[in-house]
Amino acid sequence: QAMLYVPQNMPNPRSVDRQAFIEALVRESWPVIDLLAGRTFFLCTSHQAMGYAAQALRETIADNDRDYHVIVQNEDSRQHLIETFRKQPNTILVATMSFWEGIDIKGEKLSLVVIDKLPFAAQGDPVLTARCKWIEEQGRNPFAEHQVPTAVIALKQGAGRLIRSEFDRGILIVGDTRIIPGSSSYAARFLSSLPPYVRTRKLERVLNF
Numbered sequence: 001q002a003m004l005y006v007p008q009n010m011p012n013p014r015s016v017d018r019q020a021f022i023e024a025l026v027r028e029s030w031p032v033i034d035l036l037a038g039r040t041f042f043l044c045t046s047h048q049a050m051g052y053a054a055q056a057l058r059e060t061i062a063d064n065d066r067d068y069h070v071i072v073q074n075e076d077s078r079q080h081l082i083e084t085f086r087k088q089p090n091t092i093l094v095a096t097m098s099f100w101e102g103i104d105i106k107g108e109k110l111s112l113v114v115i116d117k118l119p120f121a122a123q124g125d126p127v128l129t130a131r132c133k134w135i136e137e138q139g140r141n142p143f144a145e146h147q148v149p150t151a152v153i154a155l156k157q158g159a160g161r162l163i164r165s166e167f168d169r170g171i172l173i174v175g176d177t178r179i180i181p182g183s184s185s186y187a188a189r190f191l192s193s194l195p196p197y198v199r200t201r202k203l204e205r206v207l208n209f
Contacts, residue, residue, distance in 0.1 A: 002163055004197040005032070005173045005206045006180055013117050013176055022052040022116060025175040029114050030060055032171060032206055038068045038090035040112040043158050045119050047096055053116070054094045068092060073099060085109070100158040106165045113162045114173040118190060119154035120147055148186045156193045163195065171206060172197060 007028035013021050022044075033040050042057065044050040054072045061068050069088055071081050073095035085093050086109055093099070097119060135142040162170040172194075178184040179191060180201075200206060 001166075001169050002195065002197045003171050003206060003209045004194065004199045005171055005203075006177060006199075006201050007173070007175070007203070008201045010175050010177050012178070018046070018049055019052045021175070022049050023056050025114065025116055025173075026053060026056040026060060028175070028203075029112075029173050030064075031203060032112055032173065033057075033068075033092065033114075034064065034066065035207060036111050037066075038092050039108065039110060040092045040114060041099070041110060041161055042092055042094045042114045043100055043116070043161075044094070044096050045115075045117045046122070049116050050094055050096050057092055057094065066090075070094060097154065097158070100154060100161070103161055104164050105161070106168060108169075110161065110164075111170045112173065113159065113170065115155065115158050115175065117176045118151055118174075118178055119158065120151045144186075148189060152189055152193045155190055159194055171209065 007025075009028055010024055011021060016024070029042075042053050044053055050073060054070055057070050061070065068090045070092050071084055071094070073081065073093075075081075076084070078099070081093060081095075082103060082105070085091050086105060100119075131142070131146055133142075135145055159172050162168070162172055179187050181187050181191065198209070
Protein backbone atom coordinates (compact mmCIF):
# COMPACT_ATOMS: atom_id res chain seq x y z
CA GLN A 1 0.00 0.00 0.00
CA ALA A 2 2.77 2.47 0.76
CA MET A 3 6.42 3.25 0.23
CA LEU A 4 8.89 5.18 2.40
CA TYR A 5 11.38 7.19 0.35
CA VAL A 6 14.43 8.97 1.79
CA PRO A 7 16.10 10.76 -1.14
CA GLN A 8 19.77 9.94 -1.67
CA ASN A 9 20.87 13.52 -2.29
CA MET A 10 19.50 15.09 0.89
CA PRO A 11 22.08 16.82 3.10
CA ASN A 12 22.29 16.14 6.80
CA PRO A 13 19.93 18.72 8.39
CA ARG A 14 22.71 19.70 10.78
CA SER A 15 25.16 20.50 7.96
CA VAL A 16 23.17 23.19 6.11
CA ASP A 17 20.88 26.06 7.04
CA ARG A 18 17.14 25.52 7.14
CA GLN A 19 16.39 27.26 3.84
CA ALA A 20 18.98 25.28 1.91
CA PHE A 21 17.67 22.05 3.45
CA ILE A 22 14.06 22.79 2.51
CA GLU A 23 15.02 23.83 -1.02
CA ALA A 24 16.89 20.53 -1.41
CA LEU A 25 13.84 18.61 -0.17
CA VAL A 26 11.52 20.38 -2.60
CA ARG A 27 13.97 19.66 -5.42
CA GLU A 28 14.22 15.96 -4.50
CA SER A 29 10.46 15.60 -3.95
CA TRP A 30 9.41 17.45 -7.10
CA PRO A 31 9.48 14.46 -9.52
CA VAL A 32 7.03 12.63 -7.24
CA ILE A 33 4.83 15.67 -6.68
CA ASP A 34 4.76 16.28 -10.42
CA LEU A 35 3.94 12.67 -11.23
CA LEU A 36 0.98 12.84 -8.84
CA ALA A 37 -0.01 16.34 -10.03
CA GLY A 38 -0.07 17.64 -6.46
CA ARG A 39 -2.22 15.62 -4.03
CA THR A 40 0.45 16.29 -1.42
CA PHE A 41 0.77 17.25 2.24
CA PHE A 42 4.13 18.95 2.80
CA LEU A 43 4.53 18.86 6.59
CA CYS A 44 7.22 20.93 8.30
CA THR A 45 8.64 21.01 11.81
CA SER A 46 8.69 24.82 12.06
CA HIS A 47 6.89 27.90 10.71
CA GLN A 48 10.14 29.09 9.17
CA ALA A 49 10.51 25.84 7.22
CA MET A 50 6.87 26.08 6.15
CA GLY A 51 7.50 29.52 4.66
CA TYR A 52 10.58 28.33 2.80
CA ALA A 53 8.71 25.28 1.48
CA ALA A 54 5.74 27.30 0.22
CA GLN A 55 8.05 29.73 -1.58
CA ALA A 56 10.19 26.98 -3.12
CA LEU A 57 7.16 24.99 -4.26
CA ARG A 58 5.50 28.00 -5.86
CA GLU A 59 8.71 28.91 -7.69
CA THR A 60 9.19 25.32 -8.88
CA ILE A 61 5.59 25.12 -10.11
CA ALA A 62 6.00 28.39 -12.02
CA ASP A 63 9.36 27.34 -13.48
CA ASN A 64 7.79 24.11 -14.78
CA ASP A 65 4.62 25.83 -16.02
CA ARG A 66 2.29 23.61 -14.01
CA ASP A 67 -1.23 24.43 -12.86
CA TYR A 68 -0.85 23.17 -9.29
CA HIS A 69 -2.15 25.05 -6.26
CA VAL A 70 -0.17 25.64 -3.06
CA ILE A 71 -2.21 26.40 0.04
CA VAL A 72 -0.49 27.26 3.28
CA GLN A 73 -1.37 27.12 6.97
CA ASN A 74 -2.38 30.54 8.37
CA GLU A 75 -3.45 31.83 4.95
CA ASP A 76 -6.94 30.57 5.81
CA SER A 77 -8.70 28.65 8.58
CA ARG A 78 -7.70 25.04 9.17
CA GLN A 79 -11.17 23.78 8.23
CA HIS A 80 -11.31 25.80 5.02
CA LEU A 81 -7.82 24.70 3.99
CA ILE A 82 -8.78 21.04 4.43
CA GLU A 83 -12.01 21.53 2.48
CA THR A 84 -10.09 23.30 -0.29
CA PHE A 85 -7.62 20.42 -0.43
CA ARG A 86 -10.47 17.91 -0.70
CA LYS A 87 -12.34 19.79 -3.42
CA GLN A 88 -9.63 21.45 -5.52
CA PRO A 89 -7.57 19.17 -7.78
CA ASN A 90 -3.78 19.40 -8.10
CA THR A 91 -3.33 20.87 -4.61
CA ILE A 92 -0.36 20.89 -2.23
CA LEU A 93 -0.99 21.78 1.41
CA VAL A 94 2.02 23.16 3.29
CA ALA A 95 1.68 23.16 7.06
CA THR A 96 3.39 22.76 10.41
CA MET A 97 2.85 20.20 13.14
CA SER A 98 -0.68 21.35 13.99
CA PHE A 99 -1.72 19.52 10.80
CA TRP A 100 0.13 16.32 11.71
CA GLU A 101 -2.92 14.79 13.41
CA GLY A 102 -6.71 14.86 13.35
CA ILE A 103 -7.04 15.01 9.55
CA ASP A 104 -8.71 12.18 7.67
CA ILE A 105 -8.51 12.31 3.87
CA LYS A 106 -9.18 8.95 2.27
CA GLY A 107 -8.50 7.90 -1.30
CA GLU A 108 -6.36 9.39 -4.06
CA LYS A 109 -6.89 13.02 -3.02
CA LEU A 110 -3.91 12.58 -0.69
CA SER A 111 -1.27 10.34 -2.24
CA LEU A 112 1.97 11.86 -0.95
CA VAL A 113 3.09 13.06 2.47
CA VAL A 114 6.44 14.85 2.70
CA ILE A 115 7.95 15.36 6.17
CA ASP A 116 10.98 17.62 6.36
CA LYS A 117 12.76 16.47 9.53
CA LEU A 118 12.46 14.13 12.47
CA PRO A 119 10.17 16.13 14.77
CA PHE A 120 12.38 16.73 17.78
CA ALA A 121 11.13 19.51 20.04
CA ALA A 122 12.81 22.88 19.53
CA GLN A 123 15.75 23.52 21.79
CA GLY A 124 15.09 26.27 24.29
CA ASP A 125 11.45 25.32 24.83
CA PRO A 126 10.88 25.96 28.58
CA VAL A 127 8.72 22.85 29.09
CA LEU A 128 11.28 20.65 27.35
CA THR A 129 14.11 22.22 29.34
CA ALA A 130 12.31 21.63 32.65
CA ARG A 131 11.47 18.01 31.85
CA CYS A 132 14.99 17.24 30.68
CA LYS A 133 16.45 18.83 33.78
CA TRP A 134 14.18 16.72 36.01
CA ILE A 135 15.18 13.51 34.17
CA GLU A 136 18.85 14.42 34.48
CA GLU A 137 18.42 14.96 38.20
CA GLN A 138 17.19 11.36 38.44
CA GLY A 139 20.47 10.25 36.87
CA ARG A 140 18.82 9.29 33.56
CA ASN A 141 19.24 10.28 29.91
CA PRO A 142 16.65 12.92 28.87
CA PHE A 143 17.38 12.57 25.15
CA ALA A 144 16.81 8.81 25.07
CA GLU A 145 13.97 8.76 27.60
CA HIS A 146 11.99 11.86 26.60
CA GLN A 147 13.07 13.62 23.42
CA VAL A 148 13.34 10.55 21.19
CA PRO A 149 10.05 8.90 22.32
CA THR A 150 8.17 12.20 21.92
CA ALA A 151 9.55 12.69 18.42
CA VAL A 152 8.77 9.06 17.51
CA ILE A 153 5.11 9.58 18.43
CA ALA A 154 4.96 12.83 16.43
CA LEU A 155 6.45 11.20 13.33
CA LYS A 156 3.98 8.33 13.59
CA GLN A 157 1.10 10.85 13.75
CA GLY A 158 2.37 12.78 10.72
CA ALA A 159 2.92 9.65 8.66
CA GLY A 160 -0.53 8.47 9.69
CA ARG A 161 -2.15 11.08 7.43
CA LEU A 162 -1.17 8.99 4.41
CA ILE A 163 -3.01 5.67 4.73
CA ARG A 164 -6.52 6.17 6.08
CA SER A 165 -8.24 3.02 4.77
CA GLU A 166 -7.41 -0.46 3.55
CA PHE A 167 -7.79 0.75 -0.04
CA ASP A 168 -5.44 3.74 0.19
CA ARG A 169 -2.06 3.83 -1.53
CA GLY A 170 0.64 6.43 -1.15
CA ILE A 171 4.21 7.55 -0.68
CA LEU A 172 5.88 8.97 2.42
CA ILE A 173 8.99 11.08 1.84
CA VAL A 174 11.19 11.88 4.83
CA GLY A 175 13.95 14.38 4.15
CA ASP A 176 15.94 13.59 7.28
CA THR A 177 18.70 11.07 6.58
CA ARG A 178 19.06 10.38 10.31
CA ILE A 179 16.20 7.89 9.87
CA ILE A 180 18.38 5.66 7.67
CA PRO A 181 19.41 2.47 9.53
CA GLY A 182 22.88 2.84 11.00
CA SER A 183 23.02 6.61 10.55
CA SER A 184 22.01 7.39 14.14
CA SER A 185 21.53 5.60 17.43
CA TYR A 186 17.78 6.19 17.27
CA ALA A 187 16.97 5.44 13.60
CA ALA A 188 15.60 1.99 14.39
CA ARG A 189 13.19 3.41 16.97
CA PHE A 190 11.65 5.74 14.40
CA LEU A 191 11.43 3.09 11.69
CA SER A 192 9.89 0.48 13.99
CA SER A 193 7.12 2.91 14.92
CA LEU A 194 5.99 3.26 11.30
CA PRO A 195 3.81 0.81 9.36
CA PRO A 196 5.75 -1.79 7.33
CA TYR A 197 6.23 0.39 4.26
CA VAL A 198 8.35 -0.75 1.35
CA ARG A 199 11.54 1.29 1.81
CA THR A 200 13.76 2.79 -0.85
CA ARG A 201 16.29 5.53 -1.53
CA LYS A 202 15.95 5.26 -5.31
CA LEU A 203 13.68 7.65 -7.17
CA GLU A 204 13.13 5.13 -9.98
CA ARG A 205 11.50 2.69 -7.55
CA VAL A 206 9.20 5.43 -6.25
CA LEU A 207 8.07 6.44 -9.73
CA ASN A 208 7.46 2.79 -10.67
CA PHE A 209 5.48 2.26 -7.48
